[in-house]
Amino acid sequence: MMRRIASRRAMSAVLAAATLFAGLWMSATATADDTAPEPPATAQSIYGGTGPHPVATAVRTNPCQESIVGMFQHIAVHIFGNRDDMTCTQAFPNGLESPAGVNTYYPADIADLGSAPLIVMTGGIDANPGMYDRLARQWVSNGFVVMIPYEWFNSLAYVPAAGLAVAIMANRDPNSPLFNRIDLSRTFVAGHSAGGAASQQIAAVLPSVASLIDPTLRLAGVLAIEPGPIAVGALLNVPTLYLTGFNDFVVPDFAWVRWWQYNTTFNAPAWIANARGVSHFSPVDGTDAYLSSGTAVAWLRYMAFGDETAKRFFVGQDWLLPSDKTYFSVERNPLATALR
Incomplete structure (x- = not known):
């Protein structure tokens, strides 16, 4: 017991x-x-979403695979790892509308803003302008007017020049909702692939002739997204951000985008960021799937609005972009390092 x-x-x-x-x-x-501890804030976590401004545009898009050409494009980008289905307009050969033109996007509340900076965005070879609809809407929601000029080749400076011309005419047209609403002194040229080269081409010549085109026109910066080879950084005199992709086999980070573009940008601040998990066609994916979309917005907001939070990713001894695990490598040139 x-x-x-x-x-x-x-x-x-x-x-x-x-x-x-x-x-x-x-x-x-x-x-x-x-x-x-909370995971560190990244440019994508802060700026990768939609901004506060509603978007106004006459552009209408549909799934790219509704046309034969679009179906081949749809298959190609998914082979390269895109998550989302692309959108296209009816511009030929994806439809029967004109193969060349300019699509316009702007904040629906632009009258309340007084004015908005301008981005002229040029796509790549064989790209339909509707493929950049999501990027355009993201930028507009952050307070920019966006022009997307297009034709099939999209590789030379006359394409972004057409977008700039349409913007200037809209700014001068009393019947346009953009009449005196575009701040041409804060003009940016952006481009993906071939369009990234075309944007650098026009940036090389525009500053010297801008006042002849419009007394208020000033080029504020270049956003080159996985750019094509027909451009030289040594000709640029405005701040430039190069965005590349670790999984990009069309425009590898180690090729011309460094050899004679970023590495020869001696006359202006320049940054280059190589994102993990980003392929050549990621910029036509959803903006949350394109992991550099937030970095693009942050840089544009820093350059256009002096956004102090965005500035911390690019400026100062303890700049934040190098600690962002999104990127395999991040660099800036001496002129960018000297910024305060």
């Missing part, structure tokens, strides 16, 4: 100890979870 009582007491003691240990472990785990 005494042995049974002793055994039960021993068992009770073991259970009590086990219960106490489990309670302490759960408490410690809860405390660790409660005090675990």
Whole structure:
């Protein structure tokens, strides 16, 4: 009898100890979870979403695979890893509308803004302008007017020049909702692939003739997204951001985008960021899937609006972009390093 009582007491003691240990472990785990640091903010987490401004545009898009040409484009980008289906307009050969033109996007509340900076965005060879609809809407929602000029080749300076001309005419047209609403002194040229080269081409000549085109026109920067080879950084005199992709086999980060573009940008601040998980066609994916979309917005907001939060990713001794795990490598040239 005494042995049974002793055994039960021993068992009770073991259970009590086990219960106490489990309670302490759960408490410690809860405390660790409660005090675990938040993951560091990235440009994508802050700026990768939609901004506060509603978007106005006459552009209408449809799934690219609704046309034969679009179906081949649709298959190609998914082979390269795109997550989302692309959108296209009816511009030929994806439809029966004109193969050349300029699509316009602007903040629907632009009258309340007073004015908005301009981005002229040129796509790549064989790209339909509707493929950049999501990027355009993201930029507009952050307070920019966006022009997307297009034709099939999209590789030379006359394409962004056409977009700039349409913007200037809209700014001068009393019947346009953009009449005196585009701040031409904050004009940016942007481009993807071939369009990235075309944007650098026009940026090389525009500053010297801008005042002849319009007394208020000033080129504020170049956003070159996985740009084609027909451009030289040494000819640029305005701040330039090069965005490349670690999975891009069409415009590899180690090729011309460094050899004679970023590495020869001696006359202006320049940055280059090589994103993990980004292929050549990621910029026509959804903006949340294109992992550099937030960095593009941050740089544009820093350059156009002096956004102090965005500025921290690019300026100062402790600039934030190098610690962003999105990027395999990040660099800036001496003129960018000297910025304060």
